[in-house]
Amino acid sequence: MNQRPLSPHLGVYKFMYTMSLSILHRFTGCVAAVGFLLFVWWLMALASGPAAYASAMNALGSPLAKLVLVGFAFSFIYHFCNGIRHLIWDTGRGLERAQARRSGVVVIVASILLTAVTIWFACRAFGLVTMGMAP
Amino acid sequence: MSLRTPLSKVIGRGSAGEGVGHWWMQRVTAVALLPLTAWFVISLLGQSLQSYDAMRGWLGQPWVAVLTILLVFTLAWHSKLGVQVVIEDYVHGKGAKTTLLLLSTFVHAGAVAAGIFAILALALS
Numbered sequence: 727m728n729q730r731p732l733s734p735h736l737g738v739y740k741f742m743y744t745m746s747l748s749i750l751h752r753f754t755g756c757v758a759a760v761g762f763l764l765f766v767w768w769l770m771a772l773a774s775g776p777a778a779y780a781s782a783m784n785a786l787g788s789p790l791a792k793l794v795l796v797g798f799a800f801s802f803i804y805h806f807c808n809g810i811r812h813l814i815w816d817t818g819r820g821l822e823r824a825q826a827r828r829s830g831v832v833v834i835v836a837s838i839l840l841t842a843v844t845i846w847f848a849c850r851a852f853g854l855v856t857m858g859m860a861p
Numbered sequence: 862m863s864l865r866t867p868l869s870k871v872i873g874r875g876s877a878g879e880g881v882g883h884w885w886m887q888r889v890t891a892v893a894l895l896p897l898t899a900w901f902v903i904s905l906l907g908q909s910l911q912s913y914d915a916m917r918g919w920l921g922q923p924w925v926a927v928l929t930i931l932l933v934f935t936l937a938w939h940s941k942l943g944v945q946v947v948i949e950d951y952v953h954g955k956g957a958k959t960t961l962l963l964l965s966t967f968v969h970a971g972a973v974a975a976g977i978f979a980i981l982a983l984a985l986s
Contacts, residue, residue, distance in 0.1 A: 847907075
């Protein structure tokens with residue numbers, strides 16, 4: 727029973743960057759799962775009243791927490807973009823090697839750009855920057 | 862007594878014994894999450910996150926509450942299916958695997974209950 731081969735034997739393949747994107751999809755999925763728990767914790771803080779919400783937002787405002795939030799944002803956005811790539815593959819399209827490599831580049835570039843845009847809007851929603859006329 | 866033959870009970874179920882159910886639901890929840898998460902993130906970042914009253918007023922609106930409940934439910938389902946595959950692939954000891962799968966199921970169930978309760982509490986009070 728223990729001698730049966732188990733599916734992901736990663737060591738036997740020649741490394742290609744599309745592999746690391748695939749591994750990153752799983753990894754960011756796991757990070758996003760933890761992010762989901764953080765999201766529920768935030769909802770519960772909101773439901774618990776003004777004091778609980780204020781202390782939750784205070785905790786999320788520390789420099790370390792902000793860095794963690796950026797990590798969650800990138801993980802979620804990458805998983806979102808690469809998830810679309812996977813769904814397109816599921817229809818049988820885009821599976822040629824050149825196409826898969828090209829869509830991988832698109833996903834990476836899109837994820838970085840969208841993360842940057844999200845950080846900007848998040849800073850605004852957190853009240854860290856103001857649009858238009860600065861006081 | 863069933864009229865189904867033993868063959869008809871196993872056909873299409875494969876070696877895992879559950880057919881394509883897991884694979885398919887991961888795709889169904891993925892497709893549902895594309896508009897739900899995009900809507901939520903874009904709407905949320907248009908709010909004043911520091912203001913309790915503003916957030917409460919926003920999440921308490923009927924359609925915002927309904928869509929956010931769908932979001933929490935679908936996120937949890939998709940997350941549960943994904944974490945399950947990761948545990949099944951990388952945790953090889955039977956005891957550890959079963960323990961982690963149970964733990965993941967319970968944590969996801971708890972998160973769904975808490976998330977939906979929180980939204981209802983905001984919307985209905």
